[in-house]
Amino acid sequence: MTAPLRIGVAGLGTVGAGVLRILQTHGPLIAARAGRSIEVVAVSARDRSRDRGVPLEAYAWESDPVALARHPDIDVIVELMGGHEGAAKDALEAAIASGKDVVTANKALLAHHGQALALAAEEAGRVIRFEAAVAGGIPVIKALTEGMAGNQMTRVMGVMNGTCNYILTRMESAGLPYEEVFEEARQLGYLEADPRLDVDGIDAGHKLSLLASIAFGTQVDFDHVDLEGIGSITIEDIRRAADMGFRIKLLGVAQMTGRGLEQRMQPCLVPATSPLGQLQGGTNMVVLEGDAVGQIVLRGPGAGAGPTASAVLSDLVDIARGNRLPTFGQPAMTLTRARPAQAAVPAPYYLRLQLVDKPGALAKVARVLGDSGISIDRMRQYGHEDGTAPVLIVTHKTTRIALDEAMAAFPATAVVAGDPVALRIEAV
Numbered sequence: 001m002t003a004p005l006r007i008g009v010a011g012l013g014t015v016g017a018g019v020l021r022i023l024q025t026h027g028p029l030i031a032a033r034a035g036r037s038i039e040v041v042a043v044s045a046r047d048r049s050r051d052r053g054v055p056l057e058a059y060a061w062e063s064d065p066v067a068l069a070r071h072p073d074i075d076v077i078v079e080l081m082g083g084h085e086g087a088a089k090d091a092l093e094a095a096i097a098s099g100k101d102v103v104t105a106n107k108a109l110l111a112h113h114g115q116a117l118a119l120a121a122e123e124a125g126r127v128i129r130f131e132a133a134v135a136g137g138i139p140v141i142k143a144l145t146e147g148m149a150g151n152q153m154t155r156v157m158g159v160m161n162g163t164c165n166y167i168l169t170r171m172e173s174a175g176l177p178y179e180e181v182f183e184e185a186r187q188l189g190y191l192e193a194d195p196r197l198d199v200d201g202i203d204a205g206h207k208l209s210l211l212a213s214i215a216f217g218t219q220v221d222f223d224h225v226d227l228e229g230i231g232s233i234t235i236e237d238i239r240r241a242a243d244m245g246f247r248i249k250l251l252g253v254a255q256m257t258g259r260g261l262e263q264r265m266q267p268c269l270v271p272a273t274s275p276l277g278q279l280q281g282g283t284n285m286v287v288l289e290g291d292a293v294g295q296i297v298l299r300g301p302g303a304g305a306g307p308t309a310s311a312v313l314s315d316l317v318d319i320a321r322g323n324r325l326p327t328f329g330q331p332a333m334t335l336t337r338a339r340p341a342q343a344a345v346p347a348p349y350y351l352r353l354q355l356v357d358k359p360g361a362l363a364k365v366a367r368v369l370g371d372s373g374i375s376i377d378r379m380r381q382y383g384h385e386d387g388t389a390p391v392l393i394v395t396h397k398t399t400r401i402a403l404d405e406a407m408a409a410f411p412a413t414a415v416v417a418g419d420p421v422a423l424r425i426e427a428v
């Protein structure tokens with residue numbers, strides 16, 4: 001058998017401990033598959049004494065992750081610390097500079113510095129692999145980079161933040177408001193240390209930007225992901241959308257349009273009967289569309305020790321086998337800088353308005369929409385409450401610009417109470 005692949009693990013939290021557990025329990029199985037064993041030489045974390053439920057005695061301890069990255073007896077650094085600056089970035093750069101391959105679960109770091117790190121790795125003849133960083137245990141990077149290598153990709157999309165999907169589906173099933181379910185998610189330990197990463201769509205946006213790079217051969221461009229979180233989604237909209245046959249999801253969509261690369265991570269309505277509409281709880285789903293194969297739907301756990309470590313192991317086995325893929329599916333120097341699309345491809349929208357009970361109110365709203373070139377597909381009015389009635393409108397395809405123009409004109413009609421809600425309906 002070939003010499004073992006020697007690894008150093010930086011970060012021994014949920015994922016790091018999960019990786020050690022798999023290596024400790026499945027060592028022979030993995031060695032048989034990889035053609036060589038994977039041996040942990042040294043580990044690093046902040047607190048040496050903490051009980052992680054896995055024995056650490058067999059490994060050397062490095063208190064400094066950068067020193068670990070420079071360790072002379074290590075071939076691969078597995079970075080599981082997190083954060084897009086500081087220790088994680090320093091450790092990756094040090095690893096590459098000292099001739100090591102890298103496996104990481106750190107979507108934030110790659111979303112911010114992916115292109116520079118990929119260039120540095122390729123110049124040094126090293127690889128960076130990050131299956132765990134996007135949709136955790138779902139082998140989506142592998143599917144895209146290898147399984148779909150013969151396709152011109154047309155669209156990638158998905159629900160890639162389990163916490164947000166948990167919150168939205170729990171609001172619907174328990175009939176609870178956002179604030180209450182958010183608190184529940186916090187108590188269950190689902191939220192990132194900074195919950196804005198989850199609920200503002202940032203974490204999912206990081207993941208989308210990485211998929212978009214591979215799918216479209218473009219440099220990672222997280223700054224141009226159009227981000228909108230789930231904080232303003234109300235139980236009322238979840239219920240009304242359900243009445244019209246939809247579910248609300250924090251959905252990421254990336255597609256190359258005639259006007260440039262569109263990247264969006266925002267709450268959208270999807271048909272309740274579609275695979276995305278059916279997705280419950282903390283599960284992730286990624287939809288990959290290629291011109292030759294059509295649509296592929298992948299569903300599975302996007303977080304947690306086992307699923308995320310499973311993805312890390314897949315990268316390690318690849319490296320052990322000598323499968324040395326470019327970071328983003330093609331050499332980093334050949335990735336183009338995408339022109340960001342200024343406006344999203346037109347789509348139908350869901351509009352919820354609180355209409356004042358006056359003769360001709362509906363006609364006034366319809367006129368405003370018509371004046372902005374928006375045509376109505378379906379409409380539903382509910383019973384009056386306190387002199388106003390909720391009205392739901394599903395439009396035909398329109399642009400967000402036209403919709404914003406119409407919404408800006410609503411106050412002048414004096415028949416729309418409060419702020420209207422507009423959500424895009426995604427064809428999935």
Ligand SMILES: NC(=O)c1ccc[n+]([C@@H]2O[C@H](COP(=O)([O-])OP(=O)(O)OC[C@H]3O[C@@H](n4cnc5c(N)ncnc54)[C@H](O)[C@@H]3O)[C@@H](O)[C@H]2O)c1
Binds near residue numbers: 011044047105108302
């Ligand atoms: N937890 C998940 O389900 C999940 C899923 C996908 C991706 N990820 C990613 O995996 C990475 C790790 O996540 P986690 O949930 O295991 O985190 P965690 O907070 O449980 O563990 C982080 C570990 O890194 C160590 N660490 C952090 N900063 C350090 C520093 N400056 N120096 C030395 N050690 C340091 C900590 O001591 C700890 O052992 C992150 O990038 C995260 O985004 C996590």
Ligand SMILES: N[C@@H](CCO)C(=O)O
Binds near residue numbers: 198
């Ligand atoms: N906070 C993330 C963890 C996995 O990246 C989620 O909820 O999906």
Ligand code: NA
Binds near residue numbers: 132134137138
């Ligand atoms: Na993955």
